[in-house]
Amino acid sequence: MAIINQAGAVAPSGVKLIDARGPRFGAAITTFVLALALVTHSVVVIAFQLVVFAIGAFSGPAKTPYAFAYKKFVKPRLSGDVPTEDVRPPKFAQLVGFGFALVATVAGLLGATTLFSVAVSFCLAAAFLNAAFNFCLGCEIYLLATRAFKRA
Template identity: 60%
Template structure:
């Protein structure tokens, strides 16, 4: 686990959900058009979110400069690590999808993009917490 993942930073909870919505749109386009470059773009966003943190992606920048100033109400914060974990999972799926495209396999590309899209959709619409569901399973499998 990288050191960044151990340092909690509090961020506006609406940021990651806004980013998840943009991710849904981008991945939906990638899946419907079978476009590798759209997925590559999203992979770069995932990589930034996974390595530096979800508050440093281009989507987070749009949130901070355009969306957040227009939002009212109490700001609820969350630890940046759960969404950062989700970005890492998204990055892995995006990599598998790119690999699928590189070897010319449409099923690998589609299934990988499909999983990443499903995760982003669940996060955006249902506030689904990927880290809650996956992290412990990963640990349990690793120590088996």
């Protein structure tokens, strides 16, 4: 009967909603780009993805070139209801991706090939899980990180 919503920080009124299929389509392209980076060890490829992550993390996942491609080529071919989601979870995932891609880019420039591969691998795993299994990175790591670093 009673519905008590105390999670004020979770659902403030005026939460920005975006088409939930956009970020997932973006994750599929990201998976491909990161796979290419891992196989070729190309700093140019990872630097490109770093820029895309930066746009996603700081301007929003609906502003990336992948989101643009989704709106231009994929969305017009889809029918039915548009599933929406809060913009913050995918934005958070883009920020985590940005962190790993930054490490990979610096490692690539310095010639640290093992670190490059490890950083790209983590990034790739998260993007692949998002694309293939609708994995929610923020759900899995945000609370664990908060528990670890913040006092009650």
